[in-house]
Amino acid sequence: MMAPDLPTTYLDYADAFKFGIQRTADDLAWATANVTPVSEGPWGDVPGVQIFYIGINTAGERIRLPQISSFWRYKPSGVQLADSDDRAPDSLHQTYYISGPxxxxxxxxxxxxxxxxxxERPKGSQPIQATGLIDGKDFYFRESDGFWSLSVxxxxxxxxxxxxxEEEHDLADELSEEAVYSLVAKGSALxxxxxxxxxxxxxEQ
Known part of the structure; x- marks a missing residue:
């Protein structure tokens, strides 16, 4: 039996699914009116696609992105490079694709x-990572075990x-988002x- 104090909205998967579909449709409509698409691909046999990149702030508002970090660029998640078959050492390496546009x-x-x-809002824990652009250049932020680093x-x-x-810090074990942003600001100033x-x-291997 479900706990009586559980919000019923958690149980309504159909509504959540409908909301996701509607949000995607709304995003696409907003993007086609406001954002210049970026051509990505082709990747081997997978044809190229036009992608609209939208920034979403913490209030959920859509923001035009004037620049795209290479970290954020769309690539089909299923593209893999096949290793040659160990049972046939003379076989060629082959590229194959398991997903489309x-x-x-x-x-x-x-x-x-x-x-x-x-x-981008930070992700993960041990390490916490964040990516984005500083003055148009890609950056990568990483923090783990009391050390943080910024690469640009x-x-x-x-x-x-x-x-x-990179340097050591004496902040709390689990950095807050605000702490990450302040370290990125400190690193970018340096x-x-x-x-x-x-x-x-x-x-590390």
Whole structure:
């Protein structure tokens, strides 16, 4: 038996599904009126698609995105590169696809507006991660076990950024969203004033 104090809305999956369909339709209508689509793909045999990128702030309002971080760009989630078959060592590597073109709209949940910074709301825990743009350059923020880092720019901002900074902090074990935003602001200020880059640690095996 369900707990009597449970809101009945949790149980109404049909309404939730209908709401999701309606939201997608509303987003698409808003996007086609307000946002320039971005051409993504093609990816091998999967044809290219036109994607509308919409920012959603914490109040749920739709915001035009003047720039797109490469982290946010749409790629079919099912694209995989097949390894050659171990039982036939001479077989060629093959690329195969297990999904087709994706949604017409990609909603990106945004943090608060900061001058020259477009930030996605943080995700995860140990590590907490956030991505976005600082002055038009991709950035990657990461925090885990009392250390935070910010990487900016470069062909691969995670593995080989143009600029990297990290330090220890004494904030609470689980950073709040506000703490993440303030660390991103601190890191971006250091980047903008020309603080020398630090070496990035090779990823743990």
């Amino acid at each position: 994706g949604p017409g709209v990609v909603r990106i949940e945004l943090g608060p507006p900061m001058p020259g910074i477009l930030i 720019g470069g062909a691969d901002v995670v593995e080989r950024p143009d600029w990297h900074y 980047f903008r004033k020309g603080t020398p880059t630090m070496a990035t640690e090779p990823p």
